[in-house]
Amino acid sequence: MLMRHFACYGGTQKDDEYVTNDIFIGGGGTDYATQQFLNIGYANRHGLIAGATGTGKTVTLQILAEGFSAQGVPVFLSDVKGDLSGLAVAGTPSHKLHEPFMSRAETIGFSDYSYGSFPVAFWDMFGKQGHPVRTTVSEMGPLLLGQLLGLSEAQEGILNIAFRVADEEGMPLLDLKDLQALLVWVGENASTLALRYGNVSPASVGAIQRRLLVLENQGAADLFGEPALELSDLMRTDKDGRGFINILAADKLMSAPKLYATFLLWLLSELFEELPEVGDPDKPKLVFFFDEAHLLFDDAPKALVDKVEQVARLIRSKGVGVYFITQNPADVPEDILGQLGNRIQHALRAFTAKDRKELRMAAQTYRENPRFDTEEAIREVGVGEAVTSMLQKKGVPGVVERTLIRPPSSQLGPIDLGTRAVLIAQSAMADKYNTRLDRESAFEILTKRADEAAKAAAKAEEEAEEATPVLREFNAARRYAGKGVSRSSSKRTSKPSESFGGAIASVVIKELKGTTGRRIVRGILGGLFKGR
Structure with a gap:
């Protein structure tokens, strides 16, 4: 049973239909x-919400999330400013931010406008404002991880070697310390690996380790580990059939923009890889809102942008709609922008020649309305107003129209921390994700090998110490020179050269802690980004 106030989301007479x-x-x-x-039948054909700061993009995102949820469509969105937690509670007429909405509802003929809350699940990469959201190093894959670390081509090649070795040796890469320990091993065995995989420069290994340290300082250690996020947990509905709105706390995450963009791209790619083909469903299986979309494309190599375009083009057949939210449509590459059929364009400012050019280009992407000039309308629309164009029958873009955005039913603005904490504690996801698992993986396997090597070396040294001088002479294989046997030496046998075990023991054990494991499965994303 969906929400009672259907006029908010459908059940309305429109053009005799x-x-x-x-x-x-x-x-x-x-x-x-x-x-x-x-x-909603064309909602999986993606969309764009654009406009300058303060023009109403957040309210537009909020009413779309409400609408999809009410129709039983789960939503995933990032809360960059911390404002969207209000979706979890009903709005009230007394709330200062809701005062103008009653008159707006009357203006647009929204006769049965009412307040209501929606099912919400809070997520947070750092585990502070929601359930921890994690993936494993292997699931992230070398391509995205290399992009996240900003590696050169040679360094990315070494990262690929490390992933290959982990596969062949049966060493799961679950968290950052697994990868750090494996890179130590790769550096120690560079000459051996070079015979099979090509040159492995210790300097490049060291550079990757330094990048990992920077990433760890940004909080990425919280992202990698188990239990890893299961996509099915983002696609739930409540007992009334409403889709859950999954809100990722991204206010602190924005201080590491590359980490934010890489995680969301990984999530989008996982959806593409795991979900089955459904063609054109009656409604999407999931709608994905990518706020601050320009972060995905800033300084991204062409190969990565091409893959984003490929995912955006093909994922709609999996029933997933992707909506990019940004200040200017020019932030989105043209090939991707051309795939965004549903568009809500808030006001754009045009103070410079470059601004005016981008405004003109944005206006030219809409189907013209003879009643007004689109470029002028984009410049003039007020707060809470937008220029809109939605897909109609057979996926044809609708004529552009100036639209006063409907008011939200949920609270505009954030909820208090106490209410948020209660909702997190009551969530069905709490027991599954709030406690971190620490299983055996590459770090433990390499540490165990190091311990065994260290013990073997110590035993060999002890046996050498206990040997008689005559036996030591025999073991040393000293020759009889014809003039008598040289005097046996009581000098202590030199210590065997330190093996990889000693290196791991001295470098890794002091730095890292242990986990528990499973056989590595190469990251889904790695398969996605192989040549097609």
């Missing part, structure tokens, strides 16, 4: 009396 599940966006036309809808 009874709409049962389209999402109400707002009022359009010269008097805002023409209701604008997002056709």
Whole structure:
């Protein structure tokens, strides 16, 4: 049973056709009396929410999340400013941020506007403002990890060697200390590995280790580990059939923008790899909102941008809709922008020649409306108003329209920390993800080998100490020179050269702690980014 106030999300007369599940966006036309809808059957064909700071993008994101949830479609979104937690509680007329909304509802003919809350699951990479969200090093894969670390081509090659060795030796790469320990091993065995895989420079290994240290200082150690996130936990509905809104706390994560973008790209790629083909479903299986989308494309190599384009083009057949949120449409590469069929464009500022050029280009991507100039409308729309174009029958873009965005039913602005803590504790995800698992993996395997090597070396030394001088002479294989046997020496036998075990013991054991394991399965993303 979905929410009672269906007029918010469908069940409304539109152009002599009874709409049962389209999402109400707002009022359009010269008097805002023409209701604008997002056709949920085409919602998996992606979308764009753009506009300058303070023009109303957050409210637009909020009403879309409400609409999808009410129709039983789970949502994943990142909360960059900390404002979207209000989706979990109902709004109130007395809330200062809701005061203008009653008059807006009247203006657009929203006669049965009412307040309501939505099922929400809070997630946080650092485990402070939500359930910890993790993946493993192997699932991230060498390509995305190399991009995250900003590695050169040669360094990325060594990272690929490390992943190959982990596969062949049966050493799971679960967290950062697994990868750090394995890289120590690779550096110690560079000459041996070079015979099979090519040159392994110790200097490059050291550079990767330094990058990992920087990444660890940014909090990435919290991202890698187990239990890893299961995608099915992002695609749940509540007992009333409403889709859960998964909110990733990203306010602190934004201080590490490359980590933020890489994680979301990994998640999108996992969805692409794991979900089955469904063609064009009646409604999406999941809608993914990518806020601050420009972070995904800033300084990204062309190969990575091409793969993002490929995922965006093909993932809609898996029933996943992707909505990019950014200040300017120019932040999104043109080939990807052309795939975003549903568009909500808030005001753009045009203070410079470059701004005016980008504004003109943005206006040219819309299907013209003879009643007004699109470029001028994008410049002039006020806060909470937007220029919209939604896909219609057969996926044809609708005529551009000036639209006054409908008010949200949930609270505008964040909830208090106490309410958030209660919702996190009551969530079904708490028992599954809040406690970190520490299983045997590459670090433990290498540490065990180091311990065994160290013990073997110590035993050999002890046996050498206990040997008689005559036996030591025999073991030393001294020759009889014809003039008598040289005097046996009581000098202590030299210590065997330190093996890799000694290196691991001195370098790794002092630095890292232990975990417990499973056989490595190469990251899904690694398979996705192989040549197709």
